[in-house]
Amino acid sequence: MNKKFLIKRFLKEINNYPNGKFNIMEVCGTHTQAISKFGIRELVEPKINLISGPGCPVCVTSEEYIDAAIEILKDDKVVLATFGDMMKVKGSKENLIEQREKGKNIRIIYSPLDSINLAEENKDKEVVFLAVGFETTAPIIALTIKTAKERNIRNISFFIGIKRMEPILHHILSDDKLNIQGLICPGHVASVMGADYFKFIVEEYNIPAVVTGFNELDIIGAIYFLTQEQSKNKKTFKNLYKSCVTSKGNLKGNQIIREVFSYCDSEWRGIGNIGSSGFLLKEDYKYYDAIKKFKISLRKGNSKNCVCSEILLGKKRPINCEFFGRLCTPENPVGPCMVSNEGACSIFYKYNGRIING
Template sequence: MEHLTHLADPQTIRQSLKAVIQLAEQYKKENGRIPVLMEVCGSHTMAFAKSGIKTILKDHVQLIAGPGCPVCVTDQKSIDAMIELSKDKNRILCTFGDMMRVPGSRFSLMDAKTEGKDIRVVYSPLDSIKIAQENPHKEVIFLGIGFETTIPVLAVTVQEAEKQALTNYSIWMSTKLVEPVLRELLNSKEINIDGFLLPGHVSVVTGKNNYNFLAEDFLISGVISGFEPIELLRGIYKLLHLLLNNKIDIINDYTYMVKNEGNRVAKKLMEHYFDYHDEAWRGIGVIPKSSLILKESYAQFDAQKKFHVSLSEPRKTKCRCGEIIRGMITPEECVLFNKGCTPLRPIGPCMVSTEGTCAAHYHYMREE
């Protein structure tokens, strides 16, 4: 409790802000520009906006939101596929709440539900197992999105489906992995990044050592951070300190949750049930081995193998979520932001998700 109280202490937060600004000004003096840091995690993006840190530091540190929102990076075709699957009255679709309002090519899952399709919001993938047990004469399909934080839960869900000998249950796998997308961003050289604020939740599973490739292959530093304002500021401070001292390192600043090797039990579950797979990312394209799909021995639970869905190419709009996800532009640079695209009438997923960059800017950084 004492630790949590310290994290919320206003005086400590003000002192931390002052220390970060001093280092940032020193960096600007030495390099002729402000430092550019990317927060990979969608929860970090929302925390930076809600706390006011991003606004306060905007003239000192450029904080870029990265591709860490699982809803935002889910390919539009996955949404279209779920809507198509829902057309059969003998099917029940299950998904997380954030996915309901994400626009597909023509409709959202919420639109399909309004038209009478059986689409249900669950808080955990395991809830969909219970629905399958209660509806033995219907096919139950769960939309399996998420990063390494969620994937172990999907593994446990398959384990439970196997244990219950369910024949009417499957998962439409559309998972994402952090390392491949960071490699893709750095190899593309579309933006200049001086350092990464690395995701806290994902790192609990993957561990600190999962990011050694940043230092070894790209000569760039990263700090794994928590989510409280002081933790976020401390992460920025440590990155700036590394930059000013010309040092390259991966620092775990979330030690009370993250270990070097990660969660071995969760990783073992993933290795048992899943194989690597090339995956399409919204606004980025197909990234090799950036996803996990069910192994052939568990194909009976793989909705993409169980059902055939014919899809056309997604309809194009003026939505610039793809560029926002890649850190190339801010939401304010999109012509639709706060005009045609709002939380009530979203056009892109970045405005829908509770971890979306556009939603963060709309709720906490929008200029009236």
């Protein structure tokens, strides 16, 4: 069957869904982008309510993390290395762009391994890498830390802000008020952790779940699968992304994660502290922990500027925020959901900004 025929067939079945409105959440920034890019939300409404969850690692990075990074920069010997989309994320007062304008040494890199080269080129400095992401980036960050140890590079440390997807999904699915009836699992995380990583969604909550890719047929096919599951008493899990996702995932990637990291509680911006949702360096790698090296204490911030916390949990859409498209734009973001190109507000503004701006 050709692609267009399948899409039309699936959409017809979805739009004939008989049981009222159906809430489906996706928790991957790339899925959120694809849903808006292909206009999928408009194709399946009003039968299907597509909800964007906390699938953007930049968006869930807490104010206290940014504040601590700025605190580290008070040491003139520090070179702070970061991914570019972290630059605009505000702490309680400032972001890293403002710090760089004040003369602080901040370098944008494209791979964690670039921080190794930076440390070797600046032996009189201490390179601190802002290690942010989900399980997708955890293996390459772990490899970078292991490489630093093996090469006995002493002037580098890592400020760990990586998050785990399973605990935040438990938090969301345990909230009856959200009424999530189907879940599109993050494909990138699944490629590392394996499809089996997400089976708990069905086994513990009896909510159907699917791993899928990122083109329009992948996503519409996933929505079709989830609607078909609603008539069953016992829901099931499906991996529709077998070209990239195996049941056990990337075995070498998981091995290096287990070697370098253990789990710890972690603060999610606007959501709060989630147990065992963060990564912590194991004892053999503690020397490379920036927080211990710089004796930084994390002080919790309290942003009241926007409704990012409710957007991250799918309780509101970007358009429900009074700042969206007016005071808050990608050029001048108020909250983190507008900062990253994987943030729900940034994506909604890019593809639906005309709703506000006319």
